[in-house]
Amino acid sequence: MRGFPFFLVCLAVAAAVFLAARLTNNGYVFFAGYVVLQYVVMAVGWNILGGYTGYVNFGTAGFFALGAYCTVALEKLVPLPLPVVMLAGGVVSGALGLGMGYLTLRLRGAFFSIATLAMAVVAQTFMVNWPFVGGSAGAFVIRPETAEYFGIDYIRYLFLLMLGLCVIVIAVARLIERSRLGDGFAAIRDDELAAEASGVPTLRLKLFATALSGMFLGMAGAPLPFYVTYLDPPSAFSLAYAVNTIAMPLIGGTASWPGPLIGAVLIATLQQVATVTISSAVNLLIVGLVLVGFVIAAPRGIIGWFGLDRRARAHPRRLAVGRT
Amino acid sequence: MASSLSIANVSAGYGAVRVLEDVSVTVGAGETVALLGTNGNGKSTLMKCVMGMVRPSAGRITAEIDGARHELVGLATEAIVDLGIAFVPEGRRLFPKLSVTENLMLGAFRHAARAGIARNLDFCFETFPRLKERRGQLAGSMSGGEQQMLALGRALMSAPRILLIDEPSVGLAPVLVRRTIDKIKELKDGFQLTVLMAEQNFTQAIRIADRGYVIVHGKIAFEGGSADELNNNELIRKFYLGL
Numbered sequence: 001m002r003g004f005p006f007f008l009v010c011l012a013v014a015a016a017v018f019l020a021a022r023l024t025n026n027g028y029v030f031f032a033g034y035v036v037l038q039y040v041v042m043a044v045g046w047n048i049l050g051g052y053t054g055y056v057n058f059g060t061a062g063f064f065a066l067g068a069y070c071t072v073a074l075e076k077l078v079p080l081p082l083p084v085v086m087l088a089g090g091v092v093s094g095a096l097g098l099g100m101g102y103l104t105l106r107l108r109g110a111f112f113s114i115a116t117l118a119m120a121v122v123a124q125t126f127m128v129n130w131p132f133v134g135g136s137a138g139a140f141v142i143r144p145e146t147a148e149y150f151g152i153d154y155i156r157y158l159f160l161l162m163l164g165l166c167v168i169v170i171a172v173a174r175l176i177e178r179s180r181l182g183d184g185f186a187a188i189r190d191d192e193l194a195a196e197a198s199g200v201p202t203l204r205l206k207l208f209a210t211a212l213s214g215m216f217l218g219m220a221g222a223p224l225p226f227y228v229t230y231l232d233p234p235s236a237f238s239l240a241y242a243v244n245t246i247a248m249p250l251i252g253g254t255a256s257w258p259g260p261l262i263g264a265v266l267i268a269t270l271q272q273v274a275t276v277t278i279s280s281a282v283n284l285l286i287v288g289l290v291l292v293g294f295v296i297a298a299p300r301g302i303i304g305w306f307g308l309d310r311r312a313r314a315h316p317r318r319l320a321v322g323r324t
Numbered sequence: 325m326a327s328s329l330s331i332a333n334v335s336a337g338y339g340a341v342r343v344l345e346d347v348s349v350t351v352g353a354g355e356t357v358a359l360l361g362t363n364g365n366g367k368s369t370l371m372k373c374v375m376g377m378v379r380p381s382a383g384r385i386t387a388e389i390d391g392a393r394h395e396l397v398g399l400a401t402e403a404i405v406d407l408g409i410a411f412v413p414e415g416r417r418l419f420p421k422l423s424v425t426e427n428l429m430l431g432a433f434r435h436a437a438r439a440g441i442a443r444n445l446d447f448c449f450e451t452f453p454r455l456k457e458r459r460g461q462l463a464g465s466m467s468g469g470e471q472q473m474l475a476l477g478r479a480l481m482s483a484p485r486i487l488l489i490d491e492p493s494v495g496l497a498p499v500l501v502r503r504t505i506d507k508i509k510e511l512k513d514g515f516q517l518t519v520l521m522a523e524q525n526f527t528q529a530i531r532i533a534d535r536g537y538v539i540v541h542g543k544i545a546f547e548g549g550s551a552d553e554l555n556n557n558e559l560i561r562k563f564y565l566g567l
Contacts, residue, residue, distance in 0.1 A: 180433065187419055187430045194417035196377065199405030199434040199482055 003175055010167040018163060030159045032276075034227060036268040037162040038220050042241070043248035043260035044169045045216025049209045050246070051254030052182065054189035056113045059100070060245040062120030063093045063214045065127065065236035067221030072133045072231060075141055081148065082161060086222040093218020094211045096123075101210030105203065108192070117242075124237040138232025141225040158223050169216050173257040185209060217245075240284055244268075247291045253301025253308075262302050326353035327389040327408065327485040327518050329374070334383030336373050343369045344380070344542045351486070351520050353388075356512055358533035359522040360554075366542040367522035368414055371490045374520075375411045376401045389485050406434050410484035414491045414522075416475040420464025424455055427463045427474055431481030440483050448477040451511065469500040476504075476511065486518045487511075493525045501528050508532060530554050 021029050042060065050056050067089030074085050096119075104115040128136045147157035176182045184205045187195035196202050225231045244267065252263025267290065271283045298305040329351040336344045343366045351357045359367050372378040374385055376399050385396040389408050396404055405411075410431075419427050428448055432441045449456035452473045458466060463474055472492060479487060492508065493501040509532040512519050523529035530536060530551040538546040538554075548554035 183426065183430055184433060186422060186426075187433075190419035190421050191417050193377075194413055194419060195430070196401045197375065197405075197411040197413050197417065198431050198478060199402045199437070200430065201400070201402040203400075 003171070003178075006174060007167070007171045010170055014163045014167050018160060021159070027153070027155065030153075030155045032272040034155065034159045034162055035272060036265060037159065037166055038224075039244060039248060039264040039268040040166045040261055041162065041169050041220040042217055042245045043252070043264040044166075044173050044257055045213050045220065046245045047249040047254055047257070047260040048173060048176065048216070049213035051249050051260070052176065052185035052189065053206060053209045055105070055206065055209070056246065057116045057210075057213065058113045058242055058246070059116030059118075059120040059123075060217055060242040061237045061239060062116075062123040063096060063217035064221035064224075064241050065120075065233070066093045066096055066123060067218030068224040068231055068236050069127055069133050070218070071222045071225045072139045072141060075225070076132065082157075082223060082226070086161065086165070086219050089222030090215040090219035093221070094215030096218075097214020098207055098211040100214070101207045105206045105210070120237060120242070124233050127233045127236070134232065136233060138230055139225070140230050143226050143229050154226065158227055161223060162220075165216075165219055170257055170261065172212070172216075177256055181205065181208070243284065244271075244287055247287045249301070251290060251294045251301055253303030253305075255300075255303065258308075259301050259303045266302075326516055327387065328353045328355075329409075329486055329518065329520060330384075330386045330388075331370070331374065332384045332386075334370070334373055334380045334385060336369055336378055336380040336383075338378075342542065344373070347383070347539070347542070347544055349520075349537055349544070351518055354516065354518055355534045356509070356519040356521065356532055358529040358536040359520065359539060360524075360526055360529060360536055361522075361539040362524060365539050367539060368490055370539070371411065371488050371520075371522055373397075374404075374409070374488060376404050387486060402434065405482055405484075406436050408436075408483070408485035410479035410482050410487050412475050412479045412487070412489045412492065415494060416471050418463040418471055418474055418478070420462065422463060423460050424463055424466075424474060425459045427478050428455070428481050431478035432483075434482060437482040441481070444481050444483055447514075448480060451507070451514070452477055468496050469503065472496060472500070472504050473507070476507065480511065480515065484515075484517065486520070487515075489519065489521045491522055491524065493523060493528060501525060505529070505532055526554075 021033055042064065046057060046060055070089040070092045071085050074080060074088060100116065100119050104112055107115055127133060133139055144154050146152060147154055150157055176185070184195070184200045187198065187200050188202055188205060192202055224236070248263035248267050249260040250263070251267060252261065253259030267287060270286055274282045274286055294301065331347065331349040334344055334347045335342070347370060349357070349359070359370065361367050369378055373380045374396060376396065380397055387394050387396055387407060387409060394407055419430060428445060432438055432444065454470055455474055455477055458470065463471065466474065489508065492504050496504060505528045508519065508521065511517065521529060521533070533551060535550065536548045536554045537544050546557060548557065
């Protein structure tokens with residue numbers, strides 16, 4: 001399927017999801033569904049760097065919270081429509097990704113991961129000491145009753161925006177997989193020195209991946225203040241975001257976009273159900289157990305478990321000779 | 325028109341460790357030059373200097389490609405590949421989880437290489453029929469000899485004028501070493517390449533080399549104008565072969 005028809009299919013699926021959620025006639029479905037969708041964006045976005053190029057980013061919470069704090073700051077300065085605010089959050093987090101990439105991409109493996117973790121700590125310290133966005137006391141954001149132009153309940157509006165972002169991030173991830181860019185990422189993941197020797201511009205590709213991945217993480221975080229209405233550093237920079245976002249692609253499979261999508265839907269839904277039926281504290285326990293299970297039983301994730309990843313690779317598609 | 329490479333007075337190292345000291349090597353148009361020496365004498369570092377992966381602290385590296393002169397020090401690796409210089413890294417360094425075809429395609433990642441992608445792929449499959457048989461297989465699951473063929477094929481996909489090969493014989497059975505060295509000669513003639521080859525296997529390397537340099541502790545210890553000269557040199561027998 002070419003890019004555009006795929007995009008239309010994604011939109012159709014998204015529309016179906018929204019209608020199905022409406023049919024339940026239960027406001028809580030939107031409230032819980034928003035979190036699931038947010039994790040879909042985060043997992044697929046994280047996977048652009050972590051899955052395609054193999055650079056494991058532990059600083060997810062930093063990018064995510066930066067997007068959220070961008071919203072808080074903008075809300076105080078110049079209140080803009082939320083889609084614009086999300087874009088701004090994406091740009092800021094993307095810039096952070098670019099900067100982090102530039103400083104740390106000479107580090108490999110575990111060292112890169114530790115550096116990203118440190119970045120999140122630095123960002124959190126910065127926010128704690130910035131009174132304008134609430135400092136350590138946190139900031140309140142007033143959630144409007146209804147969305148401005150749509151006239152629907154604001155939680156539904158947030159759900160809708162996140163659904164749209166899901167479509168975009170999946171379309172972009174798929175586009176990358178099927179382009180030369182994806183080939184270059186795969187080369188970096190497999191053997192960076194060999195990639196360089198083959199003429200793959202490794203530094204530029206890695207910077208692109210960190211910036212793009214950071215941008216999506218930031219965009220996923222931007223609507224958060226309106227969702228929770230109160231944002232403080234410990235909750236915005238919660239390590240749970242980083243752990244969940246790494247676990248989801250690993251559980252689903254990191255080779256292509258369906259992996260993080262499946263992982264995110266599965267785990268986030270499970271967490272939401274557990275929050276209601278058991279307790280909210282059990283969330284991370286679930287992730288931990290499922291992750292351990294998958295690492296032992298299916299190290300290539302659900303997609304790999306069913307042998308779907310190699311079939312996707314062997315498909316003639318982008319390697320058609322003569323295509324430029 | 326053939327191409328040549330000139331390395332003049334290059335010094336390089338990693339941090340405080342000096343690896344190369346005032347090394348000068350020239351590879352004339354259409355020549356095959358062997359860089360001989362045992363482990364840890366700086367062969368790979370010299371190759372990496374040429375490819376822009378290690379920045380020399382002193383010296384100049386120039387390449388003349390189809391009549392145009394290029395200063396290589398300071399260029400990024402991908403720019404050097406673009407000029408028409410290909411590199412087969414030590415230990416082959418394939419992309420083990422990608423298929424044979426995908427590995428070859430990544431050799432033609434650069435813009436300049438994509439025009440001739442179909443022709444070069446055909447040529448690779450013609451030269452290495454085994455690669456064609458196994459084109460869908462994962463590179464990491466092939467034998468050492470096949471992997472070396474693939475590494476050579478991948479380097480050729482960028483349609484190079486100058487080929488740098490770092491230790492093609494490493495980890496191969498003796499019969500495969502002979503076959504690999506023969507293949508390099510065949511490719512050199514077929515593509516009219518200029519070849520710089522680092523090798524420990526002295527006897528195999530000088531079978532196809534026009535000239536050779538022996539590098540000891542980061543310095544050129546001996547320069548042989550011909551294979552015979554290298555073969556019958558007292559210094560080599562003493563320092564290098566240990567006879």
